[in-house]
Amino acid sequence: MNRWAFWLRRLVAGAVALVALSLLIFGATELLPGDAVSAVAGPTATEEERAAVRERLGLDRDAATRYLEWAGGALRGDLGTGYLGARPVTEVVGARLPHSLLLAALALAVTVPVAVVAGLAAGMRAGGPVDHAVSAGTLLVAGLPEFVLATLLLWALAAGPGLLPQVSMVPLGGSPLDAPEILVLPVATLAVSGIAVATRLIRARTADIAATPYIEAARLRGVTGPRLALRHVLPNALGPAVQALGMVTGALVGGAVVVETVFGYPGIGRELQEAVAYRDVPLVQGIALVLCAIALAVLLLTDLLARALDPRSGGAR
Template sequence: MVFGATELLPGDAVSAVAGPSATEAERAAVRERLGLDRDPVTRYLEWAGGALRGDLGTGYTGGRSVTELIADRLPNSLLLAGLALAVALPASVALGLLAGARAGRRADRAVSTGVLLVAGLPEFVLAALLLWLLAARTGLLPQVSLVPLGGTPLDAPEILVLPVLTLAVSGVAVGTRLVRSASAEVAASPWVEAARLRGITGPRLAARHVLPGALAPAAQALGLMTGALVGGAVVVETVFGYPGIGLELQQAVAHRDIPLVQGIALVLCAVTLATVLLADVAARALDPRRGSPR
């Protein structure tokens, strides 16, 4: 699907490689060198065969190995998603548990309304708002996430604040709704009602009776949220110019660099599937019914 969608876009990589002033003969030579003169099915099958052997090909622009480029940029994106998850995960659990344990009450309505409003904002809009508020207007943070030459993002931690905050806020909006749904279902169960009748309320009720039953479904939901954070990095990295795999993907699409687009899409899918798998394993381990007699 990625290959087909990229193939249908107008233009090709020849313009980016040959330059706007290239003659038709030069453009034809570049097209032949890149293999773009062959039919799409043949090109796709060659790429797929190489991918099965661990070879993701060579990018059209720059002539760099796709595998090497991804290995260089992916750690930056994983760092961004990991820091965002470290902020979003506890906040989502706390807010979702608060709303779910008090379903239908004032706290639930306030939390649900707030996260619904934030969830309705596209990530690029949220990023632009934070950029204007914390960087352009106040000058507290850099507007562009430029990594020091030869260094890593951790060498200049201030460049991480806005991208991480954007991803974390979006993640909290999604994660809170998922945890709230799981918690509300548990809070309406007979054993929680029995605990309320025994006089157990407030944080004690939520921590001892609602949270254990909600952990398993919440883990699966938050696994999907984690995968969404990795995918959301594409937009956030582009807005802030952060040197991660998302920015590379945006540039590859702009240059119609099909091998690079396919390689990055494949890696993002693999990361998402691995995250969902780990979440399923965690949900099974956290399920209080696991191992109980039938």
């Protein structure tokens, strides 16, 4: 398939997926428990006051009309205004999203080298002691929910010995980088989860490649150890490894919702959790759509990069 045709198909598929996700997000927020009108008007509001609030928020119109208005505004970069505090959703996202992206970037910087080395080491000797140790360890960690892992790290490094702060409070008027110690626990939680998943994916691909006649022939020629892994296995595993890391990156952005809540980190995930709790529908919709768009963009970019690096596609020549 022509490279440009492949990219065009991926872009169209990504756009269709985003539209489908926007419909799911809008439909899901329609089913949220509670009543947004009550949250805004207050529990003591009269029926007349509730009706006025419903009209002001546009909730007196049918769902299809409200979806089209919301989707059209999103295309223009306008995600609406939150119910509580009348905060523009775009401004909230712009203020909080960089904090979450910082967490994801730092976690990815730790995840990539560790997962590649561990995955190669395990896959090159599938069935050996290193493979068994890596597979067992990553399976155990991958099976732990992120809030459990975060709680364990919090107990081991903060609540008990007091080596790190238990709450990731950003200095007033500053950024997380002004107090780097508050980043350690959230980044560690995301990185450990990411390493477990990425290592297993890379290990599986490495084991498949290591069993091919091409690699066996290289071994017969006396090529072994790091030279075999780096010169013969890694180039063929690079494309799938990039795709695996792309999946992990998307998971890191989504996982920030849980991690930020546990550690009180002021990112987009914590903002989403609070918006759900207060039934702030426009804020929930806007944040969820942005997170989905980021995840889709990462998957699309890594898919294209993986194809370019795949020797069979001719993109790496």
